[in-house]
Amino acid sequence: MKYRFKNNGKKAKSTEQKAGFAHPISRLADVDKREKHLKEHQDSLAARLRAGDHAAAAEFVDMYHEQIYLFMRRLGHNRQVSEDLTQESFLQAWQHISQLRNGKALNSWFYRIASNVSKLYWRRHKGREMTSIEGIGADVPENGEAGCDTIGQYEQLGRLKKAVAYLPGKLRQAVVLHYMQQLTIAEAAEAAGVREGTFKSRLNRALETLRKQVI
Amino acid sequence: MSKERLTKLLNDLADATVEPVRPGLPEDIKQQIPQQLSLHKGGTDTIHIVINLRISKLAAAAVIITTIILCASLFGGRDWASDGIIHGIRDSLAWLGAGRADVLAVRSRYEDLARQGRHVVFYGDGIAPGDNSAILMHLKLPDGRYRVVFGDGSTTIVNAEKLIELHSRMLLKKTK
Numbered sequence: 122m123k124y125r126f127k128n129n130g131k132k133a134k135s136t137e138q139k140a141g142f143a144h145p146i147s148r149l150a151d152v153d154k155r156e157k158h159l160k161e162h163q164d165s166l167a168a169r170l171r172a173g174d175h176a177a178a179a180e181f182v183d184m185y186h187e188q189i190y191l192f193m194r195r196l197g198h199n200r201q202v203s204e205d206l207t208q209e210s211f212l213q214a215w216q217h218i219s220q221l222r223n224g225k226a227l228n229s230w231f232y233r234i235a236s237n238v239s240k241l242y243w244r245r246h247k248g249r250e251m252t253s254i255e256g257i258g259a260d261v262p263e264n265g266e267a268g269c270d271t272i273g274q275y276e277q278l279g280r281l282k283k284a285v286a287y288l289p290g291k292l293r294q295a296v297v298l299h300y301m302q303q304l305t306i307a308e309a310a311e312a313a314g315v316r317e318g319t320f321k322s323r324l325n326r327a328l329e330t331l332r333k334q335v336i
Numbered sequence: 337m338s339k340e341r342l343t344k345l346l347n348d349l350a351d352a353t354v355e356p357v358r359p360g361l362p363e364d365i366k367q368q369i370p371q372q373l374s375l376h377k378g379g380t381d382t383i384h385i386v387i388n389l390r391i392s393k394l395a396a397a398a399v400i401i402t403t404i405i406l407c408a409s410l411f412g413g414r415d416w417a418s419d420g421i422i423h424g425i426r427d428s429l430a431w432l433g434a435g436r437a438d439v440l441a442v443r444s445r446y447e448d449l450a451r452q453g454r455h456v457v458f459y460g461d462g463i464a465p466g467d468n469s470a471i472l473m474h475l476k477l478p479d480g481r482y483r484v485v486f487g488d489g490s491t492t493i494v495n496a497e498k499l500i501e502l503h504s505r506m507l508l509k510k511t512k
Contacts, residue, residue: 173373179366186362195353204361211365218373274345278352281345300346301353332342 167227170218182211188302189235195297196239197286206242210235228304232312236294243290277335284334292327295320394440401441405448439465442472442485449475463487470506474499 166184169177189210193203213234221230285296291313298309299320310320446458455476463470467487475483482499485491494502 170373175369175371175373178369178373182362182365182369186365187357190357190361191354194355204358207361208365208368212368215368215370215373274348277345278348281342281349282352285346285349296346300343301350303350328339328342331346332339335342335345 163227167221167230170227171221173218178215181214185231186211189231192232192235192297192302193239195301196294198239198242202242206235206238210238213238226308226311229308229311232298232302232304232308233314236298236312236314280335281331284331287334288327288330292323292330295323296327296331299324398440398444401444402448405445439463439472439487442489446473469502469509471502 166177166181170181186207190203190207193206194200198206210231214231217234221227285293288296294313295309298304298312299306302309304312306317306320306324310317313320313323315323443458446456449456450458456473458473459471463472464487468490470487471484472487473485475485477483477493481493481495483491483493484499484502
């Protein structure tokens with residue numbers, strides 16, 4: 122079963138809309154219901170993990186391995202390293218289950234662990250080059266796929282890929298967490314280990330940089 | 337380029353940067369799930385131990401008593417079952433001023449003695465804390481007499497006949 126979390130939580134949504142970061146996805150009633158269901162599922166999974174349920178741990182792996190692998194890839198790690206860091210993130214999660222407290226979002230808790238694992242990797246391998254985001258996914262998105270309905274749009278997407286790859290680490294992390302991993306501002310800020318205001322500021326700077334480069 | 341257009345492109349980029357994960361990866365991760373997901377790393381994380389002590393007075397009492405016994409046996413050069421240790425337990429219980437902590441501490445002591453193969457009997461957690469007539473534990477001494485620990489933490493040395501008498505009194509009190 123594959124899970125993908127779009128912005129969940131009405132409170133977070135309104136905060137984003139005020140800040141001007143809302144996703145341009147129409148929020149229908151059934152989407153809200155699905156998100157509410159996913160949130161409930163996350164809460165229940167978190168409770169089972171806290172209780173030491175082995176089956177819940179397996180479910181947790183099914184739920185997050187793909188997200189975390191892509192997160193690592195989008196942060197600039199190559200395939201092999203991304204796999205290793207994904208495994209390391211889960212190992213860290215088992216060791217830090219005690220930090221998963223009541224009411225704390227499973228999403229942001231685990232993304233924070235993954236972010237720290239990635240950060241630690243870069244610190245230990247300072248000389249290593251980042252893999253460009255260009256190398257991830259399909260080489261050329263087909264027209265109509267991923268919203269590219271014109272050649273111009275496709276070219277813009279190509280330029281955007283390059284621009285994201287050249288963003289400074291913290292700004293790139295902000296863009297990846299919020300726009301690519303689809304975390305809410307609150308979740309992404311917690312995952313990055315900063316206050317919401319700081320995170321919004323990083324996003325603003327990142328968007329400004331990208332806007333200049335992708336005309 | 338407008339912010340809306342840019343955010344839309346970034347969302348499109350998320351879809352364009354999806355790639356398949358190696359099929360064996362989730363299984364590899366699952367194999368690394370520990371058999372028992374514990375809330376705390378056993379014995380290695382000092383901070384967590386301190387947190388535990390802060391949370392649970394009973395756990396704190398058990399740790400303090402065990403530490404006293406260990407220190408006494410390692411540095412004091414005395415027999416584990418000597419009177420001094422028993423008095424140490426009693427004093428510690430008095431210092432803690434705890435009700436259930438008495439029972440817990442004596443049980444911890446009982447487990448230590450039982451592990452050493454000493455002739456010792458523990459009468460369970462059902463004893464009312466503070467009850468000076470309820471026998472919590474008795475330990476056979478080398479001279480054939482018995483050291484009895486009561487529910488209020490007090491101790492006395494008795495012979496076999498007196499021990500039977502104390503037990504009879506306790507049973508009689510229970511049936512009432």
